[in-house]
Amino acid sequence: MSISSLGYVGFEVSDTTAWKAFAEDFLGLMPAGGSGDQMRYRLDARAWRIAVEPGEKDDISFAGFEVDTYEAFDALKADLRARGIAFEEADAALRDARGVRDLIRLTDPAGLSIEIYVGATEVTDSPFVSPAGVTSFLTGDQGVGHIVLAASNVDEVRAFYADVLGFRLSDTIGMQLGPDTSVLLEFYHCNPRHHTLALANMPAPKRLHHFMLEMATLDDVGYAMDRIKPCGVQQTMTLGKHSNDKMVSFYVRTPSGFEVEVGCEGIPVHDDVWRVTHHEVTSMWGHKHVG
Ligand SMILES: [Fe+2]
Incomplete structure (x- = not known):
């Protein structure tokens, strides 16, 4: 199950x-x-x-x-x-x-x-109203968003989520960290969201690299970008489009140091037609480090 x-x-x-x-x-x-x-x-x-x-x-x-x-x-x-x-x-x-x-x-x-x-529990008698005017978040059967976990024992973590909990591999990205260093990122889905869980095979100071929230529209993401400065938030990556889930997004640092990706337009995965691929870059364009 x-x-x-x-x-x-x-x-x-x-x-x-x-x-x-x-x-x-x-x-x-x-x-x-x-x-x-x-x-x-x-x-x-x-x-x-x-x-x-x-x-x-x-x-x-x-x-x-x-x-x-x-x-x-x-x-x-x-x-x-x-x-x-x-x-x-x-x-x-x-x-x-x-x-x-x-x-x-x-x-x-x-x-x-x-x-x-x-x-x-659902609270249908009280509608969702965003204090910042976000029209809506893409949730429903795709859940809250995705999390990217760093682990040095990725074989055991993969076996748990894939073999025991039933997560399926969407694709992989070989991310170049330096001239001679790369890390393999593995992306797993359990519903049409391209990935609910990604694993990075590396030790890291925090368990969570980032979490992602998907907004309903590109305008929602644009308005969120406009709030970066007035809210005094530190942007870590520019607007960009990911190579695998095609998410258009930007990244900021949370007050806890890990990051949050704010995105839209991620593509869904349907198991009956999906083919697992590999990418050598994380992004088609953008997602340049800030600072
Ligand atoms: Fe992400």
């Missing part, structure tokens, strides 16, 4: 005040309650999709993977048991905190806490 989407993500951050401004004024995420400096944000009709919580890590702290049905949830648990992979059943307090009907928690081979759940 397979995961159907990355439904939510949690970040542990040292500067919650800076993150509040970054999430609301720059990214245009909608505050969704939370308490004190435990912040929750909406991108759509879901009760929340991004959690920002205080702590010292300044990194991703958990990833929530959704399955479509209780039958799929039970089958996945049976499969984990058969493989001897340990997991913990969530108690009522954690299920309530996440707003899901059922949930298990385990640790991936890179050490990231992951949650697999079913029955997320």
